[in-house]
Amino acid sequence: MTHLIREATSGDLEPAVETLRTAFADYPFTRHTLAADDHLDRLADMQRLFLARIGIPHGRVWVSDDADAVAVWTTPDSTGIADVFAELAPELGRIAGDRAEISARTEAALAPHRPTTPTWFLATVGVRPDSQGRGLGKAVIEPGLREADAAGSVAFLETSLEGNVALYRKLGFEAVAEVDLPDDGPRTWAMRREPA
Template sequence: MIREAVDDDVDAAADTLTAAFADYAFTRHTIAAENHPDRLRRFQRLFLSDVGLPHGRVWVSEDLGAVAVWTTPESGGAAEVMENLLPVFTDLAGDRAEFYASAEEEMSRHRPDHPVWFLGTVGVRPEFQGRGLGRAVVAAGLREADAAGVPAFLETSEPGNVGFYETLGFEVTAEYDLPGGGPRTWAMLRPAEG
């Protein structure tokens, strides 16, 4: 069963996202190796508690083994909060702060300049992968974006994710390498359906 997250889910959802992103090329490139799991968990927790829940929508599987965090144009304020959190995110990046900043700058060049539902992060605990949970938590957000008549957007630095997102109706709008030897990244957009 998929449901919207509540504040009490933040810690377990952050644990899920931390496990899902433990070896993700983007986070390895932009968050320091020293205490990486702790830094990554704090980053994901802040994104859930300060961005996703108050300024977007968050869906989880009942067992909290899958999480999808969206920001939406309807809720507003997410961009301002992200700007205010920049010093914290920079601190969490540690000795990778320069790479974090250059990655964000490069990605921003490929983001839509019109309102979108932005899939900021989605993850499934490794032991729960292959059960359709990732598809289910993303699909919940896509249904709401469609109901609002707003396109959906995401970025991924995992080549294997591109085909998965294409099965959900996303199309690649940009493909580029992040500066400083960072991973190849894909920007993907899905028009509103229905």
């Protein structure tokens, strides 16, 4: 099946947020790092902030034509990201709620395994549950992989679902670390893909 995949615009923001909210509703990482009260609203707020302040203005975001699938990348050309993250830190802490300290410890545990050289970082990818199993995840990731290959750049991601590891291996990623997150958090795989 051929899917129409395109770069996202600001008009895709709310449909993309809804896709990511439903895709990550029970994801172990976000369940661990965002408070349980109003969890889905917190999740939507986090995805909205990331898309509107990081992905769309500074990174690259691809969506299926109906926004049932979304992939958000930061790239070696994403300038000023560190400053934006620093600016957003208080808001991200508010969104995490009573899990803010756990979220900070989680980020600290993952940081040593993240690339220190320019990288295409697949920050988030999600497919609406009722659209899964049709190849949309792969289709929405592939444009970023092609761009990374064209630039001769490494691609990187993290996943907290063991079932995703095999999918990402099919796309050329290899696990470079398995991290048992602090505070009884889920195991998370750091995965790297060399340019083709």
